[in-house]
């Protein structure tokens with residue numbers, strides 16, 4: 001576990017602490033008494049066979065699905081009692097598999113409308129373009145490799161660039177926890193490499209949780225891997241230890 005200095009006091013508490021988390025759908029436990037801890041500056045990858053409960057865990061963290069029991073602590077905040085928009089405001093960003101960018105707007109406008117104050121005060125599309133908004137849009141665009149394409153309409157971007165734009169829209173809100181569901185699906189090799197670099201970079205100062213099936217990509221980004229199976233943790237640790245684990249090979253990697 002990393003150590004963080006907070007107000008001069010050294011704290012080794014994880015940013016995300018999930019304990020005893022369970023969700024039942026008509027008696028079927030999709031997530032079953034799960035404990036999961038993620039540190040600041042960490043890229044955690046969650047892997048596992050189809051139906052293992054990976055997406056459901058992210059749905060529970062972001063408030064899309066209500067827990068049956070258990071706790072999700074983000075810093076000092078209990079998320080299980082909160083609404084989705086409150087969880088976003090608390091600093092949790094979630095990217096789904098399909099990009100939900102606005103195709104008819106430019107890269108700049110897509111990023112601009114994700115600036116939290118703009119949305120809160122003036123509504124989604126009509127707000128003042130102040131210097132701090134422009135500064136943050138430009139900073140985020142540079143992070144996601146889109147500085148040169150700021151004024152291009154989003155529908156003209158490549159698939160990979162659209163995925164980066166959506167990550168950028170989350171970064172505009174400066175989340176401390178970022179969750180991504182299969183971020184490199186459908187990307188070219190060079191886009192995958194750039195995405196690995198991007199995730200490493202954006203994990204600095206925050207926590208990143210990624211669901212991924214592509215093992216080469218997992219190897220290139222994961223600080224730690226959690227293997228889910230039937231709603232429970234089957235194994236957890238370094239990529240090497242997980243790959244060598246006979247139980248993991250049996251239920252997932254051997255297939």
Ligand SMILES: Nc1ncnc2c1ncn2[C@@H]1O[C@H](COP(=O)(O)OP(=O)(O)OP(=O)(O)O)[C@@H](O)[C@H]1O
Pocket residue numbers: 025030048049050051052053054055056057
């Ligand atoms: N809202 C729901 N109602 C009923 N069952 C659900 C619901 N959401 C998920 N499930 C079930 O919970 C289980 C876990 O699903 P989940 O989508 O979390 O798996 P996953 O590990 O993300 O799989 P994949 O790799 O295929 O995306 C599955 O059996 C799924 O059918």
